[in-house]
Every structure is written in C-alpha cells, then in structure tokens.
Amino acid sequence: MSGGHGHALYRPGDSAVHRLPAHVKVLALLAFALVVVATPRERFLAFGAYAVLLGVVAAIAHVPARVIVRRMVVELPFVAFALLLPVVSQGPRVDVLGLSLSEHGLLTGWNILAKGTLGVVASILLAATTDVRSLLAGLRRLKVPDRLVEIASFMIRYADVVTGDMRRMRIARESRGFEARHLGHARVVAQGAGALFVRSYERGERVHLAMLSRGYAGSMPLTTSAASRADWLRGAALPLAAAVVLTAVML
Amino acid sequence: MHVPDGFLNAPTSVATGAVAAAGVAVALRKAHDELDERTAPLAGLTAAFVFAVQMLNFPVGVGTSGHLMGGALAAVLVGPWTAVLCLSVVLLVQGLLFADGGLTALGTNISLIGITTVVVGWVVTRAVLAVLPKRPASVVPASTVGALVSVPVAALVFVLLFAAGGEASLSFGTLTASMLGWHTLIGIGEAVITGLTVSAVVAVRPDLVYAARGTRAPLQLKRPDGTLMPAPASPEPEPAAARASVRPLLIGGGLVALALAGIVSFFASANPDGLEYVAEDNGFLETARDHAFGDFALADYGEVGGIPVGLAGVLGVAVVLAIGAVMFWLVRSRSAAQAELEDVVR
Amino acid sequence: MSGDASLEVSGLAFAYADGHQALFGVDLTIGRGERVALLGPNGAGKTTLVLHLNGILSGGIGTVRVGGMEVRPGDRETLREIRRRVGIVFQDPDDQLFMPTVRDDVAFGPANLGLRGPELDQRVAEALAAVGMTEVADRPPHHLSFGQRRRVAVATVLAMRPEILVLDEPTSNLDPASRRELYEVLDALDVTQLVVTHDLPFALQLCPRSIVLSGGAVVADGATGDVLADEALLAAHRLELPYGFDPRSVAPR
Numbered sequence: 079m080s081g082g083h084g085h086a087l088y089r090p091g092d093s094a095v096h097r098l099p100a101h102v103k104v105l106a107l108l109a110f111a112l113v114v115v116a117t118p119r120e121r122f123l124a125f126g127a128y129a130v131l132l133g134v135v136a137a138i139a140h141v142p143a144r145v146i147v148r149r150m151v152v153e154l155p156f157v158a159f160a161l162l163l164p165v166v167s168q169g170p171r172v173d174v175l176g177l178s179l180s181e182h183g184l185l186t187g188w189n190i191l192a193k194g195t196l197g198v199v200a201s202i203l204l205a206a207t208t209d210v211r212s213l214l215a216g217l218r219r220l221k222v223p224d225r226l227v228e229i230a231s232f233m234i235r236y237a238d239v240v241t242g243d244m245r246r247m248r249i250a251r252e253s254r255g256f257e258a259r260h261l262g263h264a265r266v267v268a269q270g271a272g273a274l275f276v277r278s279y280e281r282g283e284r285v286h287l288a289m290l291s292r293g294y295a296g297s298m299p300l301t302t303s304a305a306s307r308a309d310w311l312r313g314a315a316l317p318l319a320a321a322v323v324l325t326a327v328m329l
Numbered sequence: 330m331h332v333p334d335g336f337l338n339a340p341t342s343v344a345t346g347a348v349a350a351a352g353v354a355v356a357l358r359k360a361h362d363e364l365d366e367r368t369a370p371l372a373g374l375t376a377a378f379v380f381a382v383q384m385l386n387f388p389v390g391v392g393t394s395g396h397l398m399g400g401a402l403a404a405v406l407v408g409p410w411t412a413v414l415c416l417s418v419v420l421l422v423q424g425l426l427f428a429d430g431g432l433t434a435l436g437t438n439i440s441l442i443g444i445t446t447v448v449v450g451w452v453v454t455r456a457v458l459a460v461l462p463k464r465p466a467s468v469v470p471a472s473t474v475g476a477l478v479s480v481p482v483a484a485l486v487f488v489l490l491f492a493a494g495g496e497a498s499l500s501f502g503t504l505t506a507s508m509l510g511w512h513t514l515i516g517i518g519e520a521v522i523t524g525l526t527v528s529a530v531v532a533v534r535p536d537l538v539y540a541a542r543g544t545r546a547p548l549q550l551k552r553p554d555g556t557l558m559p560a561p562a563s564p565e566p567e568p569a570a571a572r573a574s575v576r577p578l579l580i581g582g583g584l585v586a587l588a589l590a591g592i593v594s595f596f597a598s599a600n601p602d603g604l605e606y607v608a609e610d611n612g613f614l615e616t617a618r619d620h621a622f623g624d625f626a627l628a629d630y631g632e633v634g635g636i637p638v639g640l641a642g643v644l645g646v647a648v649v650l651a652i653g654a655v656m657f658w659l660v661r662s663r664s665a666a667q668a669e670l671e672d673v674v675r
Numbered sequence: 676m677s678g679d680a681s682l683e684v685s686g687l688a689f690a691y692a693d694g695h696q697a698l699f700g701v702d703l704t705i706g707r708g709e710r711v712a713l714l715g716p717n718g719a720g721k722t723t724l725v726l727h728l729n730g731i732l733s734g735g736i737g738t739v740r741v742g743g744m745e746v747r748p749g750d751r752e753t754l755r756e757i758r759r760r761v762g763i764v765f766q767d768p769d770d771q772l773f774m775p776t777v778r779d780d781v782a783f784g785p786a787n788l789g790l791r792g793p794e795l796d797q798r799v800a801e802a803l804a805a806v807g808m809t810e811v812a813d814r815p816p817h818h819l820s821f822g823q824r825r826r827v828a829v830a831t832v833l834a835m836r837p838e839i840l841v842l843d844e845p846t847s848n849l850d851p852a853s854r855r856e857l858y859e860v861l862d863a864l865d866v867t868q869l870v871v872t873h874d875l876p877f878a879l880q881l882c883p884r885s886i887v888l889s890g891g892a893v894v895a896d897g898a899t900g901d902v903l904a905d906e907a908l909l910a911a912h913r914l915e916l917p918y919g920f921d922p923r924s925v926a927p928r
Contacts, residue, residue, distance in 0.1 A: 087426060104425065111433045115335045115342075149428055156333055193335020194431065201428035213425060222421075223357055229418045232373020233380065235773065240377050272529020279374050279537060284770040286370040287731050291763045292784035292835060293755060536692030 087149060087205035094312065095139035095207045099305040100216025102313035107204050109317035113324050114196045119189035124327040125196065131319050132199050141206045149202045156194055160187035210234050219304070235285070240278045247274060331423065332438055334431030341494025346436025352444045353417050359410035371537060375403050376415040382522065383419065397515065398442055398483060401450025401476035402523045405468060406530070408539040409451040416443035437490065445486050450479035454540055465531050465541040472540065473524035477516045484512035681707045681839045681867040682728065682741055688891075689723060689735030697723040698735065699891040705839070705869060712878035712899060713871045715888035716913035721871045722766075724888065725841055728869075729761040730754050742838045759788060762837030766844045768824035772816035777808065777827050780816055784835040802834035803827075806860050822853025826860060839867040846874045875903055875916050879925060887912060900925070 090096075095103070110128075117124050136146065164183035171178045208216070214234075217227050305313075337345075379399035399419075403412035420438045423429040430438045454468075454475035461467035488505050527538065535541050682705040690696035697720040705711050715721050726732040727739055733748035740746070741760045747753055765771050774780040778799055785798045803809045806826040816824055825845065832840060845861070846854050854877070861868065861881060872878055878885055878899055885902045887895040889912040895902055902908065903922035909915065916922065 087428070108432050111334050111431060115339070115433050153333060156336065190333070190336055194333030197334030197431040197433070198428045201424060201432065205426045205428060208426075210426070217421075225357060225360065226353075226414060226418055226421070228369060229372045229376055229414055230422055232370050233376035233415075233418060233422065236370075236374045236377035237380060240374070240381060272526040273533075275374070275378060275526055275530055276533045276537070278377075279371060279534070281770070282370045282374050284765060284767065285773055287726070288763075288765050288771040289773070289783075290731060291729055291758055291761070291765075292831060293758050293787035294783075295751075295755065295787065534693070 087145070087202060088209050089141060089145065089206045090209075091140055091207065093139045093207070095135060095203070098207075098313055099219070099309055100208050100212040101219040102216075102305050102309050103204050103208060104213075104216055104220060106313040106316050107200050109314075110200055110320050111197050113317060113320040114193055114200075117193075117324055117327070119185060119192070121327040124323050125192045127323040127327075128196050128320055129199075131316060131323070132196065132203065135203055135316055139203060139207050141203060145206060146199055146202050149205075150195070150198055153194055153198050156190060160190040160194075163187040163190075232282070232286075236278060236282050240274065243274055243278050243281070247277075331420075331430030332434040332441070334433050336431070336434060337437060337490060337494035341490060342433060342437055345440040345490065349417070349436040349439035349444065352413060353439065356410040356413035356417075360408075360414055372407050372411050372415055375407050375412070376418050378526075379403055379415060379419050380422070383423075397519045397522060398446045398480055399519075400442065400446025400483075401454065401472060401479045401519070402526060404447045404451035405454055405472040405475065405523070405527055405540040406538055409447055411539075412447045412451070413443055416447060441483055441487055441490070445483045446479040449482045450475040453478045458540065465535040465538070466528075468531055468538055468541045469524055469528040472527045473520045476523035477520035480516035480519050481509050481512045484508040679707050680704050680740075680743075681709070682739075682869065684724070684727075684739050685737055687724070687727060687735065687737030687739065689727065689732060689737075697891055698727075698737075700737065701888070701891070701893055703886055703893055703896065705867060708865075708867055709884060710868045710882045711870070712882035712885040713869055713888060714873060714875065714878060714885055714902070714914060716873065719888045719912075720891040721888055722843060723891075725763060725843055725869075725871060728839075728841060729758045729763060759835050760838035762832030762835055762840045764825075764828050764832050764840070764842045764845065766847060768821070768828040769817070771828040771831060772824060774816070776813055777803070777816055777819070778812040780827065781812075781831050781834050784831060788835065798834045798836075802830040805833055805864065806830045807856075820853070822849050822856065825849065825853070825857060829857075829860065833864070833866075837866065839869060840864065841869045841871070843871045844873075845870060846872060846877050873914065875914065875922075876920055879903055879922055887914070889913075 114125075114128055117128075136143070163186050164179035165177070170181050172181050172184070173179075214227055214231050217230070218224070379402065382397045382399040382402065400412065400416055403415045406412075407415065417439050420430060420435060420443060424432050424435055424438070450472075452475075454471045457471035457474050458467055461471060485505070485508070488501065488508050491504070492501055531538050531541055682703075684701055684703050687698050687701040688696070689698040701720075701724060713721055713724070723732060727735075727746070728741070730739075730746040730748045733746075738745055741757055744753060744757060744760070746757050772780050774783055781799045781802050782795055785795055790798060799812070800809065803812055806829050808823065808826050808830055811819060811823065811827070816827060819827065829840075829842075829845075842861070845857060849857060858877065858880060861870075868882070870878065870882055882899055885895075885897065885899040886893055887902060887908065894912060895905070895908055900922055903916065
C-alpha cells in the first residue's frame, strides 16, 4: 500500500496534463464526452479528428499507446454487442461477404463503437494523469457532496486493506493445501469472503477510530490550491477543439 | 453492464441522469438516518466490496460477459439509502479512474446498477424477512432471494432503456430473452455470494448488518452488584420499510420468484454450461482476490473465460479496431444511400 | 470531584451489541500531570474503556469527564473538543498512520482543528521533535521501522496538544532498544498520561501509580511498586512479572 495515492492506471509524471488540477480535468473530460456524444454518427471525419485530439493529449501527457490500448478491454462486452447488431437488427439489408447485414444495425454498431471508444480513451487519459488524492480533492472542489467523497475515500483506502487481507487469507489457505478446483470449493472461498469482510471491517474500523480521535469530521483537510485562470484555459483546450471540429463538420 | 458513452440517445441519457440525480439526492437526505460515524467506514468498505464483486466477470455467451452487481448485498449491509450512495460512488470512481462506464452515461449506470438493484434487492429482502422468524439468521435466506431477483430485473430495465433510447431496430423479444436468461444465471451467482457473505457477517458481527436490526433481543446491563438493568435504548431505528405493508410485496415477490424459477430451469437445461462457467472460471473469486488494487485494471475483465490478460487485451483491441474499420468502410460505401436510409429509419 | 482532574470516570458500564458486557461500573480519577498505568489481563475491558474516553463507544451507563467537560456522544461540538483533549495512540501504528508522508500524517489532526500555513508547520515540527523523528518527516510511514512508526504515532497525537495522552499497549512488538527509546520519549513529555499495558516493568519504570482493571471493574488502585509487589492480586488477575524480575529491587519513582 502506497498511502492510497497510486492506482492501477495512474502513471506518475510531471507533464502539463498531470499538473492541471483534477477538477479542471474532470470537467474537460465531461465536456469532451458531451461533444462526442452530440456528434451525429454519420459525420465520420469528426470522429477521426477527435481521435487525433486525444492522441495529442496523450503525447503531451507522455501516456504510451500500450497503456491506453491495454485498458480498452473494458469495452469488450459492448464491442461484442456492436458486432452483433448488424446481424440481428431489422430493416433494409446489405450483403457483405455473403452475410446479410442490417444497414441500420451497421450504423448503430459504428455509433456505439466510435463514441464508446473515444469516451473510454479520454477517461483513460484522465486516470493516467490524476492520482487518487487529487481526484478526491477535485471532486470536492466540484461540490460533489462530502458524504459521497467520504465514502469514495474510504472505499479507496479499504480496497488496499481488503486486497491485503485477501492475499494473507489465500496464503493461509494454500499453506494448508487448499486449491480452488470446482464449484464445491466456491463455498469455501465465498465463506472466506464473508470472514474477509468482517476482518477488513474491523481493521478499517480501527483506522477510522484513529482518524476520529484526531478530529476527523467527514472530510480531509483541503490543502490543494484552487485552479488558476491559465489552468482553466489549458483544460478547456480539448473540449474547445472538439467543439470546433463539431461545428466544422456540421456546416 | 456498464454503459459506455453514446450507447443510448440523448433524451434517454438525460432522463436517466435526472432519475439518478434525484435518487442520489433523496439517498443523501435519507442516509442521515442510517449513517452515524461508525457506519461511515462500513459504507466505504461496502463500496470497496462492491467494487471487488463487480470484477467477478461471468462469461455470458458470445464473447461477452456480465458481472455481479452487489446492490442487494450493499442494501442488506448498510441500508438501502446508503447502498445507493455506495453504488453511485463505485460507478463514479470506475468511470473516472478505470474508464469503466462512460461519464455521460453515469446517470444511466447509476439508475441501472445503483438504484434498480438496490431497490429491488432491498424490497424483496424485506418481503422475505416478513414471513421468516424474527432473528438475525433469517437475513441470510432473505438477502439471497433479494440478490437473485435484483439482477434479472436490472437486465430487464436495461432492455427497456435500450428499447427507448438504443436507436437500433432489434427484435426485443430476442434481446429480452437472452439478457434475462443470462442475467438470471448471474443472479444465481450473485445470490450465492450475497448469501454466504451475509451469513458470515451475521454470525460474527450481527450489528454490522443493517437488515438484521430489530431482530435482536434487547441488551441487559449488569451492575457491579450483579443486578440487571435494561441498557438505554440503542440508536437503532427500525428500518422504515419494515413498517410498510408487505402483503403486495409478498404477492408480487412470489410471482417474480415463480417466473424466475421457470426461466432458470429453462436456461439451466438449455445451457448446461452456464453454471459450469461460473465455477470453472477457476475459482472466479481466486482470480479477483489475487489482484491487489494496483492491478485492478488487469483484473477487471482480465480473464474472460480463461483467456489470459495480455491476450485478451490484444484480441480486444484488435477486434475493436477491425470492427470499427469494417463498419466504417461498409457504412461509408453506403453513404450515398444515407438520406434514403435515414428516411427508412425515422 | 476536583476541578483540576484530567479524567474522571464514574459508574461506567457497557455491553457490545452482541450481548458481551465488557465494563461493569468503572470509577477512576486521574489528576492533571499524573502518569498512571492501566493494568489488566487480555479481555479485562481496557480497550473498551479507552474507547469511551473520547466518545467513540457509548450507549451504556455512567459518565466520563475530560478536564471537567462531560463526554456526550450526541453533541458534535463537545465531541470535537473532547477528541482534541484526549489523544489516543492505538496499539497498531499501521491503523493510525494513513497519509502518504509522516509530515502529512502528523499534520492531519491539527489541520482538522483548522490550523493552516506556518502555524501548522510549527505544530508538526514541534511534535516530531518531541519524539525525535524530525529527520523522517518526508518519508512514507510504511517505510519506517516498527519502533519509529510507534513514535510517529505518538507525534500525530501530540500535535493536537492533548490534555491527556492515552497509550494502548505502547510497548507491544517493540525490541528492547525501541522500548527504551519510547520510554525516554514518554518520560520527557510534560502531559497527563494513561498507559494501558500488560508490560509490568514498563509500568513500573514510567508510572508512579497503577490501576488494575479485571473483569470490567477496577480491582486495585495504588502505587505501582505496591501493586506489583502484591503477589496474590497479580495471580488473581492473570498478571505476571517477567521471569527473574523483582519489583522491590527497583527504586520506586
């Protein structure tokens, strides 16, 4: 556990993107996603342009393509869905390599793939350049209710506790010759999950008590500074560029 | 089931966004009754658990996978309102830090995975509790049934949303049958995990299970001289839902259970591999628990049907690119017919 | 009761939600500046008592006062002040240290009290100097040795300038050198201390007075040397001196 400020997708760095305050980045991501979603699906060029924009951001942030590409697996279920659409959709059909595909299904599938992929890549860029602590601080600056931010910070802290305990319990189990092989064993593992819940709860409870004992009242002391005008301008660059692209293709 | 950006059209996204915002706002107000300073970490832990539980992916048919939701589990452990908050937080963090679920689709995801599963899971759990003996152990079967029902209902809501804003002309009979079928299987997995987790917690710390409140004998305090006196009323309000009439819920729940039983047996026989998958995904729990938080990116969807992480990643990306290119090409070659096509659709 | 007591506990009884009763009417008073050891076997209710001192556990009967202020769990404002006044150092420093660096961790408490800027830095520097940990300020806590982590945990609490410092098993898992260093740190502090321990020689070394808690009630209260010399008392409450250790051979403090 690294103090809870690292996470899987985060790539420490000191690029212009890394330095932007988290709440600016979140708003920029949201604005960009809105522009992408608002783009009519048949304006193919626009989607290419959006991809180029994201490529530029990735280059500035020094996020290698490999990292982005690896994380794109989250899209897989919907890719399969998009793949099926041309086959199972109704309406006028077009023959491709002997397959009868629905035109509407093709368009819809393309729509899902293009917009979904751009959204995923943009989110990956946010995640890769923002550590957990600044994200939580950013959420508070965005006026996300304290209660939600509190649950989020506990969740992130507990995730470390839970996985640490998981590892210790698995080692204890395997040291005594247990191996999960079939469904019957799922019972052992799932009961372990319950015990794990209690264990990590009790550990987390102690952490929480220690925090309360030092005057914690629901929110971490906010020590990050507010965003400057320059930060906002830099953050607005991506969604603004996307909006320009959208305007251009619509004219 | 995390919906990505652009999957549903704007009106549907806005509508589900409004539902989610209203739901979270109400939950924030109501959760005050459930959350004291000791349950705040419990809510965080529950969120972390739901996070972990959602990494357990079930391969469901054609290369796609569904995952556990955790809504019923959260509702039973921390109460329905706090559970809505937990699930919303999980979805928010997944969207922001793990690129799972689009940011513009956050409202949809909260409505679907956050609110629907929690509400259904909780209502069914309370309904079952009402007919069981009033003791903590009753929470286990009740939450099992609640979890079982919550997943297919969420799948159904997904189908309805897609019907409303999916912009595709699908045969909804087929979509409904396949979504419902697979998610009933996932519901069984969800039921098993929920039941076992709740039973383990109830056995050791019944005070941590919200749904078990009001099922314990009152505390007695012993004075130094050995005389007994009742402890001052503990700050544990009876869950509000318990006071509501349960008869309609019971009848409705019974019908849902019957329908489910039919569907489950149908799919179980038609697809004997369904359950095998669950077990076989090599102690699916093992897979999930091997990954520290730092490896979540890989753990999530990392091992779909036994395909190792790297390969899955490469395949996934190759497939995305290939399909995208093919569709792009196909559609572009037909762009002349665009206007005509739009006429047909609209 | 006198107004200058740091801590007054009277008639405290408490049962956990699972029905297990841990305290059966505890009475004790600790004067300002006193150093008291709270002795007792495992399961005596020591930790339960400690968690009542700053209102984390409540719902039983009896009262707790800190510096004259009553702990009322429902009252958030009072509770905040109580938690500033009662500095608890928990048994496992890993539960206590959760920020990315030692400096952040020590600053956590005073920042919650509203301190910022140079005033905050001053508090942090002061607290770290008091435990001799100034040079590790910028390191992550989990990179320190166990003994160092325990001292940093003490600093996190000192930074809040507490009325009373409560240490739960401060010597557990410490090697002899770390134990001696911790003693030197605690001995140099000018603050009321309640040391919960079953390390009897440490109690004798640090605290002139001892209270024995057993079965959820106070069974002895007196000079540490006398308590430890009472073999019948120790035997009745599962307290044992280390092999070869004779409390009468040590000059009383």
